[in-house]
Amino acid sequence: MGVEVVKNYINGRWVESKAKDTQDVINPATGELLAKTPMSTREETLQAIEAGKAAFNRWRATPALTRVRHLNRIRDAFEENFEELSKILTMEQGKALDESRGEYRRTIENLECATSVPSLQMGYNTEDIASGIDEMVIKQPLGVFFCVAPFNFPAMVPTWFWPFAIGCGNTYIVKPSPQVPLSQVKQFEIIHKLGLPRGVMNMVHGGLEAVNALLESPDTVGMSFVGSTRVGKLLYKKAGEQGKRAQVQGGAKNFLTVMPDANLERTVPAIMTSFFGCAGQRCLSGAVLLAVGEIYEPLKKAVVEGAKNIIVGNGLEEGVQMGPMASKSGMDRVLGFIDKGVKEGAELLMDGRGIQIPGYEKGFFIGPTIFSDVKPKMTIAREEIFGPVMSIVHVKDLDEAIDVIHANRYGNASSVFTTSGKTARNYQYRVKAGNIGINIGVAAPIATFPFSGMKDSFLGDLHGQGQDAVSFFTENKVVITRWF
Numbered sequence: 001m002g003v004e005v006v007k008n009y010i011n012g013r014w015v016e017s018k019a020k021d022t023q024d025v026i027n028p029a030t031g032e033l034l035a036k037t038p039m040s041t042r043e044e045t046l047q048a049i050e051a052g053k054a055a056f057n058r059w060r061a062t063p064a065l066t067r068v069r070h071l072n073r074i075r076d077a078f079e080e081n082f083e084e085l086s087k088i089l090t091m092e093q094g095k096a097l098d099e100s101r102g103e104y105r106r107t108i109e110n111l112e113c114a115t116s117v118p119s120l121q122m123g124y125n126t127e128d129i130a131s132g133i134d135e136m137v138i139k140q141p142l143g144v145f146f147c148v149a150p151f152n153f154p155a156m157v158p159t160w161f162w163p164f165a166i167g168c169g170n171t172y173i174v175k176p177s178p179q180v181p182l183s184q185v186k187q188f189e190i191i192h193k194l195g196l197p198r199g200v201m202n203m204v205h206g207g208l209e210a211v212n213a214l215l216e217s218p219d220t221v222g223m224s225f226v227g228s229t230r231v232g233k234l235l236y237k238k239a240g241e242q243g244k245r246a247q248v249q250g251g252a253k254n255f256l257t258v259m260p261d262a263n264l265e266r267t268v269p270a271i272m273t274s275f276f277g278c279a280g281q282r283c284l285s286g287a288v289l290l291a292v293g294e295i296y297e298p299l300k301k302a303v304v305e306g307a308k309n310i311i312v313g314n315g316l317e318e319g320v321q322m323g324p325m326a327s328k329s330g331m332d333r334v335l336g337f338i339d340k341g342v343k344e345g346a347e348l349l350m351d352g353r354g355i356q357i358p359g360y361e362k363g364f365f366i367g368p369t370i371f372s373d374v375k376p377k378m379t380i381a382r383e384e385i386f387g388p389v390m391s392i393v394h395v396k397d398l399d400e401a402i403d404v405i406h407a408n409r410y411g412n413a414s415s416v417f418t419t420s421g422k423t424a425r426n427y428q429y430r431v432k433a434g435n436i437g438i439n440i441g442v443a444a445p446i447a448t449f450p451f452s453g454m455k456d457s458f459l460g461d462l463h464g465q466g467q468d469a470v471s472f473f474t475e476n477k478v479v480i481t482r483w484f
């Protein structure tokens with residue numbers, strides 16, 4: 001029996017793609033083929049756009065409270081299916097089951113936050129801007145939006161956007177990562193049963209051809225992209241040429257700074273989660289550890305001790321803390337970086353290559369890997385690795401730490417560990433990164449806050465989640481009134 005090719009969801013119906021090209025969906029812990037993703041054609045993608053366009057006027061006219069009642073139903077159904085959804089996520093992506101549960105908590109929080117759209121998007125009103133003349137802003141939805149999603153948070157990332165978009169009265173198309181389509185398939189199966197009007201939510205699988213169709217159609221109004229900066233920049237340019245709204249959340253290289261006055265006992269567990277949680281495949285993962293002054297030697301020792309205790313394995317097994325790389329190509333890429341670190345002269349304190357997990361010989365595993373004596377110009381200190389690799393750089397003071405951070409092209413997240421309020425304040429004021437952690441290893445904003453990012457980690461102005469999302473998904477219309 002052949003393995004299933006996942007279907008698109010267009011206009012309230014499951015539709016088989018006619019595309020000849022498919023991509024394998026592989027369980028990264030076992031190497032097992034789970035399904036295939038079709039590389040949907042332009043015509044198929046245009047059908048999804050047409051469905052969104054046809055549904056827009058009626059959905060827009062649906063009272064906002066009725067619209068968000070649908071979000072509430074979806075929220076409750078995700079809660080009821082919480083364990084199954086989390087398992088599917090681990091199966092296709094590899095992360096530990098507890099991490100999948102964490103991702104679904106956040107997914108649900110996004111839905112909860114978006115149910116406030118009616119009170120978040122009130123607009124504003126001023127009387128008598130001149131005698132007897134009033135002025136107001138009304139916020140209106142724009143039409144069909146879409147997102148292009150990455151492989152690392154396949155369940156949550158689309159919910160940074162679509163609950164807010166449809167809550168505001170737009171219609172939507174999700175384009176999942178072809179590597180991990182199954183979480184979205186399951187979410188759409190749930191949504192399908194809940195009576196959302198046809199065409200409000202659609203899903204098209206695929207790659208270049210589908211994304212180009214979404215970008216080039218005059219009937220889509222805006223794009224949210226999350227993925228690598230290289231691809232994000234290409235799509236941002238194209239969206240601009242087409243006159244569409246766009247927000248691009250790109251790659252990252254996150255620096256964590258440990259000051260000599262840090263509380264090491266509390267700091268090390270936070271560092272472990274930051275660098276090795278989700279096997280380093282988070283856009284908020286720590287990548288470079290900047291050890292300031294005399295903390296360097298004790299910190300090196302403490303992080304190696306901490307990393308030795310991390311349990312690596314199949315994420316579906318309770319107790320496993322770190323799963324595999326999400327794909328073979330991802331694993332090969334990370335191994336390439338580790339080789340490069342060795343070649344460029346960094347000291348390999350802990351080597352995660354060749355780790356054997358009994359019973360999972362075909363899995364894409366790399367264990368926690370730690371380099372010390374890393375120089376800022378080395379490849380492993382500069383480029384995004386996206387794996388469980390820590391590079392420790394010794395710096396003399398906070399100024400040098402910030403110089404190293406600012407020499408990097410990315411600015412997604414950065415954390416400082418210190419017991420000094422003055423140092424912490426200095427850090428949050430000066431460091432050019434969108435998400436700052438003070439004694440926090442993974443500075444992940446909750447649903448009511450914008451998911452920020454600076455420099456090459458973000459293109460656009462309005463971010464995902466919260467009030468920013470409401471602004472991105474609505475147009476301000478000014479109305480000036482005088483009655484004779």
Ligand code: NAD
Pocket residue numbers: 148149150151152153175176177178206207208211212226227228229231232235249250251252282283384386412451453457
């Ligand atoms: P990717 O850029 O390879 O792919 C992202 C999406 O773009 C996928 O849906 C893919 O199908 C599509 N795509 C790829 N090439 C394309 C092309 N030429 N034209 C049109 N579409 C194309 O990224 P990825 O490997 O899936 O995700 C990992 C990256 O995502 C990392 O760089 C990570 O830092 C970043 N990320 C950033 C954030 C953030 O909030 N800043 C969050 C999660 C992940």
